[in-house]
Amino acid sequence: MSSIEASQTAQAASLQTAAAEARRAKHIERAGAQDRIATFVLTAIVAFVMLLVVSMVAYILYQGIGMLFHPGFLTEASRANGTQGGVAYQLFDSFYMLFLTLVISVPISLGGAVFLVEYAPDGPITKIASTAIETLSSLPSIVVGMFGFLVFSVNLGWKYSIISGAVALTMFNIPILVRVIQQALEDVPQSQRDACLAMGLTRWEATIHVLIPAAMPAIVTGIVLSAGRVFGEAAALLFTSGMSSPVRLNFLSLNFSSPTCAWNVFRPGESLAVHIYKIYGEGSPQAQEIVWGTAALLMVCVLMFNIAARVVGKMLAKRMTAE
Amino acid sequence: MASHLPKRDLEKVGMGVTGACVVLVTLVVCALIFMVAQKGLSSFFKDGVDVVGFFTGTAWDLHNTDANGMPFTGALPLIVTSFAVMVLSTAIALPIAIGSAIFAVEIQPKFGQKVFQPLIELLVGIPSVVFGLIGFYVIVGAMKAIFHVPTGLGILPGSLVLAIMILPTITTLAIDALRAVPDSYRQGSLALGYTRWQTIWHVVLRSAAPSLMTAVILGMTRAFGETLAVRMVIGGIETMPNGLLDAASTITTTLTTSMAVYADGSVQNDVLWSLALMLMGMSLIFILIIHLIGKKGGDRA
Numbered sequence: 001m002s003s004i005e006a007s008q009t010a011q012a013a014s015l016q017t018a019a020a021e022a023r024r025a026k027h028i029e030r031a032g033a034q035d036r037i038a039t040f041v042l043t044a045i046v047a048f049v050m051l052l053v054v055s056m057v058a059y060i061l062y063q064g065i066g067m068l069f070h071p072g073f074l075t076e077a078s079r080a081n082g083t084q085g086g087v088a089y090q091l092f093d094s095f096y097m098l099f100l101t102l103v104i105s106v107p108i109s110l111g112g113a114v115f116l117v118e119y120a121p122d123g124p125i126t127k128i129a130s131t132a133i134e135t136l137s138s139l140p141s142i143v144v145g146m147f148g149f150l151v152f153s154v155n156l157g158w159k160y161s162i163i164s165g166a167v168a169l170t171m172f173n174i175p176i177l178v179r180v181i182q183q184a185l186e187d188v189p190q191s192q193r194d195a196c197l198a199m200g201l202t203r204w205e206a207t208i209h210v211l212i213p214a215a216m217p218a219i220v221t222g223i224v225l226s227a228g229r230v231f232g233e234a235a236a237l238l239f240t241s242g243m244s245s246p247v248r249l250n251f252l253s254l255n256f257s258s259p260t261c262a263w264n265v266f267r268p269g270e271s272l273a274v275h276i277y278k279i280y281g282e283g284s285p286q287a288q289e290i291v292w293g294t295a296a297l298l299m300v301c302v303l304m305f306n307i308a309a310r311v312v313g314k315m316l317a318k319r320m321t322a323e
Numbered sequence: 324m325a326s327h328l329p330k331r332d333l334e335k336v337g338m339g340v341t342g343a344c345v346v347l348v349t350l351v352v353c354a355l356i357f358m359v360a361q362k363g364l365s366s367f368f369k370d371g372v373d374v375v376g377f378f379t380g381t382a383w384d385l386h387n388t389d390a391n392g393m394p395f396t397g398a399l400p401l402i403v404t405s406f407a408v409m410v411l412s413t414a415i416a417l418p419i420a421i422g423s424a425i426f427a428v429e430i431q432p433k434f435g436q437k438v439f440q441p442l443i444e445l446l447v448g449i450p451s452v453v454f455g456l457i458g459f460y461v462i463v464g465a466m467k468a469i470f471h472v473p474t475g476l477g478i479l480p481g482s483l484v485l486a487i488m489i490l491p492t493i494t495t496l497a498i499d500a501l502r503a504v505p506d507s508y509r510q511g512s513l514a515l516g517y518t519r520w521q522t523i524w525h526v527v528l529r530s531a532a533p534s535l536m537t538a539v540i541l542g543m544t545r546a547f548g549e550t551l552a553v554r555m556v557i558g559g560i561e562t563m564p565n566g567l568l569d570a571a572s573t574i575t576t577t578l579t580t581s582m583a584v585y586a587d588g589s590v591q592n593d594v595l596w597s598l599a600l601m602l603m604g605m606s607l608i609f610i611l612i613i614h615l616i617g618k619k620g621g622d623r624a
């Protein structure tokens with residue numbers, strides 16, 4: 001009797017372990033399957049994103065690259081409110097405004113970043129300043145543009161002008177630059193700072209002679225990348241630099257107050273991006289060609305900024321470490 | 324010049340010059356906030372626009388005036404459209420962004436760093452008008468073909484364009500967030516017999532959650548404030564949208580089209596500043612949320 005009972009219990013127990021075993025095997029199998037499915041889905045997502053990016057860039061270039069080699073597109077002024085002719089002035093205005101923007105924003109951002117990283121006394125002022133910069137970076141660019149319109153174009157009487165646009169772009173660019181330069185300075189090893197101070201250098205000397213040179217590759221990369229962003233910005237420019245370039249520009253004129261002098265910062269100007277916005281809805285095939293040509297031109301410039309940022313950064317880094 | 328100064332003075336000069344830069348930027352930001360607030364509130368206080376009507380009214384028409392000579396300033400359609408576009412574009416971009424960030428950090432880190440990230444950063448650099456242009460010609464065309472609608476303009480194409488635009492923002496920040504998870508967490512989890520996916524799902528994502536939230540909110544901020552790309556595909560009609568493929572207008576797109584039309588100081592112009600004030604208020608709220616998340620995450624760690 002008892003032996004039968006015992007064998008039954010043993011049998012039940014072994015059945016139980018077998019069931020548990022099976023459950024566990026099933027569980028492991030399920031986990032493994034989930035893992036494979038997840039990997040597959042993630043791979044598919046990445047493939048999709050890459051395809052999206054590549055096809056977008058390819059589509060723009062395909063649509064507009066022919067126009068870039070069209071005679072006159074890059075060298076002629078636009079006619080008939082932008083629907084005919086070329087985009088020479090828009091191209092010039094874009095680079096001119098970018099140049100002015102960088103001239104204003106780089107020193108201020110550099111100073112600001114150095115202060116925040118190297119000096120920044122712990123306290124409410126530093127906190128307020130970094131919050132202010134963060135606020136500026138998250139403000140919609142249209143709000144920055146409206147502020148620029150109100151202050152520079154209306155209150156200061158600069159009207160629609162290159163300089164209003166450049167200052168609006170500066171406000172848009174400063175938070176980006178400050179963050180990049182801050183990051184670059186923070187990445188310089190603390191030991192370099194300690195060594196400088198131990199040698200009797202002031203923090204200012206250490207910053208000028210050691211830290212900024214050490215951070216230079218990253219700083220330059222950041223500046224060039226931000227230049228790409230500024231170059232394509234349009235919303236902040238609609239109400240500050242305006243939506244048209246003068247019909248005729250004189251590049252040789254040095255009379256800076258003349259409205260046709262190309263270098264006059266108080267004349268209205270139109271960037272490539274604004275030009276696209278202005279004429280994208282025009283139905284004529286000629287205007288469409290110009291729109292896509294301008295888009296391709298913008299893309300080529302942005303790509304060039306991207307490549308230049310990497311190349312220059314790498315070159316500077318190499319020169320510094322090779323010495 | 325500076326090198327002849329005694330060291331202590333030199334240090335003061337350095338601190339003064341760099342401090343001045345910070346003070347300048349801070350002052351400009353404060354001036355901006357103050358001026359937008361002043362202009363935005365003047366429509367309610369000076370011109371007597373009804374505050375409740377502004378937030379709940381559904382009739383927006385600055386061009387025509389009612390019996391009292393006031394323009395129609397019910398901004399609810401614009402607010403609704405702005406939020407709809409923001410939520411929808413985030414919902415589309417979020418799984419794709421987080422998924423590709425996971426792939427780029429956990430599954431193929433080398434490929435992620437060398438190939439995927441530069442490609443995504445390229446997307447950041449594409450100007451918003453170019454996104455709008457593609458949206459106008461490709462996505463709007465696709466909408467027409469798929470849903471058989473007359474114009475193809477509306478909230479859905481706007482959200483799709485925005486989703487592509489905020490994708491790199493969320494992805495790069497999510498990649499940073501996932502990279503910041505210590506490797507020991509992963510090793511511990513794998514040593515306990517978790518599969519890679521279980522590790523990602525239960526350990527990595529869980530511990531990166533606050534930073535991922537921040538990434539999403541920054542993406543939403545960008546979506547809420549984006550202007551021209553949306554303007555080019557949404558249609559620009561300031562009425563309450565009846566559907567996702569009905570021409571509509573967001574706060575930002577209304578500003579773009581109307582701002583230059585009305586003279587400084589007019590009721591219409593002041594009301595537009597009220598819209599700008601609302602945009603600014605939203606981005607301040609987003610920043611506040613990010614700070615709260617950061618604080619909470621910091622407390623837990």
